[in-house]
Every structure is written in structure tokens, then in C-alpha cells.
Amino acid sequence: MQRLFKFFLNLFPRPVLIRLSYVVRPLIALLLKGKKYTDPIDGRSYRKFLPYGYENVRENVLAPGTLSLERHRLCWLYMKNETNFFSEPQRVLHFAPEQAFLKRFRKLNHKEFTTTDLNSPIADVKADICDLPFADDSYDFIICNHVLEHIPDDTRAMQEIFRVLAPGGTAILQVPYEKNRMETFMDDSITDPKERTKIFGQYDHVRIYGMDYFDKLRSIGFSVEAVDYTASLSEEDIDRYRLANGELIPVCKKL
Secondary structure, three states: OHHHHHHHHHHOOHHHHHHHHHHHHHHHHHHOEEEEEEOOOOOOEEOOOEEEOOOOOEEEEEOOOOOOOHHHHHHHHHHHHHOOOOOOOOEEEEEOOOHHHHHHHHOOOOOEEEEEEOOOOOOOEEOEOOEOOOOOOOEEEEEOOOOHHHOOOHHHHHHHHHHHEEEEEEEEOOOOEOOOOOOOEEOOOOOOHHHHHHHHOOOOOOEEEOOOHHHHHHHHOOEEEEEOHHHHOOHHHHHHOOOOOOOOEEEEEOO
16 A cells, blocks of 8 residues: 555656545545544544655554644644633634635634634635735634745735634744754745755745744744644654654744
8 A cells, every 4th residue: 555655656646646646545444444544634543644745754653534734733622622612612713724624614613713724725815815805803813823934925825824823812823944943045046846846845835944943933923832732742653643742833922
């Protein structure tokens, strides 16, 4: 099964591969059913997860049922256990809605749940993150994960998120970053998709964030906590849920 999935990774572009995965995932989930690893999003367990990646394929990270990755499962666990997202109705804005979350979030009893994206056909509102069509202080909880690395003017995007977040509200703003990189790297002269994938991790990323990402969010006006939620979990649970040990979640507040 692992070899077959690797074959498809190399055979198809990522958008096509994802669409194929949604078609065949019930079969894959059945074939990989077991007890060793658990996806906390749907509660299903497997003998192993699938590989995923571009230049460097990571083994045993893609949950067969929800197609969630480490970051999705980490975000789910944190929001479920440490926030009021699942327990208190509020106004929610979800950027680039992930398939692993979307239907489950819609079922929650929120006052308002709006999804937005510039291109996604499943988003409620087609909008540019740098020029949002929402009033100031419109949302109590904002989810914007692995979006900002695609945005040339991420400063403007952060300012717009801050503007539409209500005072006292929370924004989860995950991005891929490198712990050993102090300063974010961006180079517009790199245009070749293969070279961008090699340097930035994905062909449509415009930068690789460093640890200064958290300070940049603070400069926008957010109160930022870089949460290492895995520090509160046992090694057994980190492995069982297939999480990236030590990954930081940017939890941003508008005070």
C-alpha cells in the first residue's frame, strides 16, 4: 500500500492526487484498519497512516479517513481541549477550509460560521485575504492555517485578519516554519516551480517562515502565544496521533 501511494504521488499533480484520494479513501481506510494509530478528528484507528510530501516524502503521516496531516490533528486537539470553540456559540471565520474540518465545524452550534477563500469552490465567500469584505470586529474566532505562506503581502493579510477579529477574540494562524531559521526568507526571483518546491517546500509558497513569524504577528497588534501543545501530551499519545513533536501553534488574541 505504501509503495502504491508513493507511485501515485509521483504520477499525478497534487490537486489531481487529492481528488483521487477522496474517491478511494474509504477503501484505503478499510485496508489500513488497525489499532496502532488513531486520528482524533474522526476517532478511527489504523495499523499505519499513509506517506505524504513533495521533495521529501514523510512516512506514516496522512490519516486515511480524513486525510488529515500532523498539523490538522494538532490543531484539532488543541482547539477541542484548550479553547471554547467546540463548547460556546460564536462568530467564526474559517480561511481556506480544510476538508478534514469543514463538515464537523458546520455541525457545531455557532452563531455564524463563514468560510472564505479566493479560489476554493467549497468556500462560502470568495474573497482576497488582503481585502476582506467583512466589517471591523466581525468574528470571535478565526482559523487561518497554512495560508499566509502563499500570500505575497502577508503583512496586509495579517492586518485584515486583525481588523475583522473582535476584541477578546482568538485567531489560530498556523504556518510552516523552520525552528532553526531565525529570519523569514523570501525571494521573488525564484519562479521555477521545482526550485520553489525545493527551497520553500511547495511550488506555490512564496516564503519560508522563521522564528520571527511570532514577532511579526505581535507587530500587527496581536497578543501571541506560541503554544507547544505536544508538551502536555505523553510520548505515547504523540506517536499514536502521529503529531510533530514540538510544533508551535500561533494562538493570537485581540486584546
